[in-house]
Amino acid sequence: MVGLLLIGVAAWGKGFGIVSSIEIIGGVIAVGVFLLLIAIVGLIGAVSHHQVMLFIYMVVLILIFIFQLVVSCSCLAMNRTQQGHFLNNTWTHLGNVTRREMEKNLNCCGLLNTTDTRQEFKNEYAFCEADCKNGPMCETCGEKMLNHSGEALKILGGVGLFFSFTEILGVWLAFRYRNQKDPRANPSAFL
Structure with a gap:
């Protein structure tokens, strides 16, 4: 279900133009x-009572659980200063086309500081194509993103924790039924 949900959300985001990055x-x-x-x-391992497939499934599911648990806890523990630092590093690595597109979609200009005296930030604000630039006050993209990122991280962390513990349930069930004999098999067979 989670795999289908991820594929559906990606298609929805692309279809509505929320995310345009192919990567x-x-x-x-x-x-x-x-x-x-x-x-x-x-x-397939459960239906065919294939112990090796179920073992591989268990190992991969445990690895996914550990990774998902770490990412979920990180999302829940990230404060606003860390979010700003992460956002600043990401913004500097974005290409100009992606930045301009983001500024248009969010109706904002620049990242966090439009009054910075460094030349690169003045040029960045000068090339902004958002509608709000012509108005009296244009909010920075960093402030808009930081306002919503805290809530989004808490939701993502909570959902991630919920699904990580359902994965542990899957590992437990696979472990419990992995050594069960196939009821359709020959009862005199060794396994």
Whole structure:
């Protein structure tokens, strides 16, 4: 379900023009397809009573659980200063086209400081194409993103924690039923 949800959200974001970066869309879809493949391995292993497939499923699910737990706890623990630092590093690595597109979509100019005396920030504000630039007050993109990022990180962290513990349930069930004999098999067979 999580894999299908990731693929659906990526398609929805691309369809509505919320996210235009092909790399981000491709990454989210790849993670969704990976999760679907792992789920299919678990289902085939469970239906066919294949112990090796169930063992591989358990190991991969434990690794996914650990990664998801770490990322979820990080999302919940990140404060506004850390978010600003992360946002600043990301903004400096974005290409000019992506920045301009983001400024247009969010109706904001620059990242956090439009009064900075450094030449690169003055030029950045000068090339802004957002509608708010012509108005009396144009909010910075950093402030707009930071206002919503705290709430979004808490939601993502909570959802991630919920699904990480459902993965532990999947590992427990696979472990419990991995050594069960196939009821359709020959009862005199060794396994």
